[in-house]
Amino acid sequence: MDNTTREWHLARRPAGEPDLDCFELRETEVPEPAPGELLVRIDYLSVDPYMRGRMSAGESYAEPWAVGDALKGGVVGEVVESNSEQYSEGDLVTGEGNWADYSVLDADEVAPVDPSVADPPAYLGTLGMPGRTAYFGLLEVGEPKPGETVVVSGAAGAVGSVVGQIAKLNGCHVVGFAGSDEKTAWLTEDLGYDAAINYKTTDDYSEALAEAAPDGVDVYFDNVGGPITDAVFPQLNIDARVAVCGQIAHYNAESVPTGPRKLPQIIAPRATVQGLLVNDFATRFGQASEQLGAWVAAGELTHRETIVDGLEQAPDAFLGLFSGDNIGKQVVQVADRSA
Template sequence: MTDTTREWTLAERPRGEPDLDCFDLRERDRPEPDPGDLLVRVRYLSVDPYMRGRMRDAESYAEPWAVGDALKGGIVGEVVSSADDRYDAGDLVTGNGTWGDHALLDADEVAPVDPSVADPPAYLGVLGMPGRTAYFGLLEVGEPKPGDTVVVSGAAGAVGSVVGQIAKLNGCRVVGFAGSDEKTEWLTEDLGFDAAINYRTAEDYGAALAEAAPDGVDVYFDNVGGPITDAVFGELNLDARVAVCGQIAHYNDEETPTGPRKLPLLIAPRARVQGLLVSDYATRFGEAAERLAGWVADGDIEHRETVVEGLENAPDAFLGLFSGDNVGKQVVRVSSPE
């Protein structure tokens, strides 16, 4: 093994939509683990929409990156050198590390990866943070009941695709918004959604939703915001629940849109709107991991990963999130087993 490693850093803060000038691939000395640490060779790294917020110079629920900082996110990797008795060289683990060839991880903050349950990339999607977000966001915030109509925006993404399937397991009718015919077909033909709307070709979101959800909307899981959410607010039933998970339609806005002008639509149905952060459920991650792994193993939940090859293409994979390139979870393959 060489004594150096590559990692991506934040070169400059974006204005509006990020571009490749925001990223810089640097070479640095390969770190050595201190007691309790693991040096991991990264197999896969995760790119996620929330990372856009970390590129701003502003306080948020995720600490912003400073210019020059290494970019960080979920990874799956193979232990190269262990300074902790719980893990040995060759073990596969998942945790939060740098966008690089190698990552130094705290052994207290990683989890083992079992390839017999699912392929390693799934531990960054359905069996990782997105799956946990779907699990707690729907079941704890959305509170679905059998017979409810659940609508999901960003339904073909890492979180939305799991939300819809959990809703089906709970006896709900499920409608998803997605950005291509390929995605809407995947939702209905493979994942069991009852209906799906291509928001790129639908001329009237409200009319399309009224047709797909003729009995109105009981639960809305919002990953997107914007005109889709405006349309859903007009179809909410009495005592509807809205789980606000993400607002990718606004992540690149330089100015906050004037509003909120749609709140009057919440009055008559007495709808409840609640934001969610998966970290609030950290003490229950084990519960989510067990149930999600069981559903995956039994074939009750299907998953899909869009894999971009090569660490050098990680920024392209991230930027692709904003143009809807991915179906399911977007990951980058950094290395393969030796």
């Protein structure tokens, strides 16, 4: 094992959209695990839109990073030194670690990775936090019923791609918004979406949605916000449910954007709009992981990862989230276990 590890740190806070100057790659000594901890060689790390909020100083549902802090996120890796009876050297685990070659993880806060169920990167997507977000967000907040229409924005992303598939498993008519013809084809041809709208080539979102969802919208799973959400709200049905999971269209805004006022549009349908934080369901993560794993093993749930090779490319992979570079889950491969 190497004596040093490369590690990404927050170099400065972004103003608007982040750039590469916000990141600094440092070399430091490999840390020693304390009692109850594991030293993990990281094979894959996750980059996610919510991390943009952690780069800012303002209050958010995720604690902000201080300038100079190591960047953190979901990781999958091999235990190379264990100071816990729960795991042994050579075990594959997933948890939250640094953007680094090696990171120390709390043994009580990791989970085992079973490559016989799915390739390890899937444990950062469909079988990880995004999958659990989709599971609880749709089933607990959206409460879909057979025959209802579910609309998903950011439908080809890590969360949205799972939302639509679970909605189909529940007998719903599913419509997704995504940002390329390749993505919309993936949604309809591989994931079973009934219709998909390329928002980058569609001039009138309202008209396109009315055509794709002629019976109106019963559940809206919002990962994006912005003009797509503005188009969905007037088409909500009586007792519609809106799960607000993300607002990536606004994350880099330097001032609060304005648009059509939405509250009057939920009066007549008596719609319910609820924010969604997956950690509110932490005590039930095991339930979600078991069901998601069963669906994947049975071939009922498809997963896809966009893998960027090399720890040094992690900032580029993160920035690519805001231009829609990824299909499915965006993952960085840090180490190649086959080497």
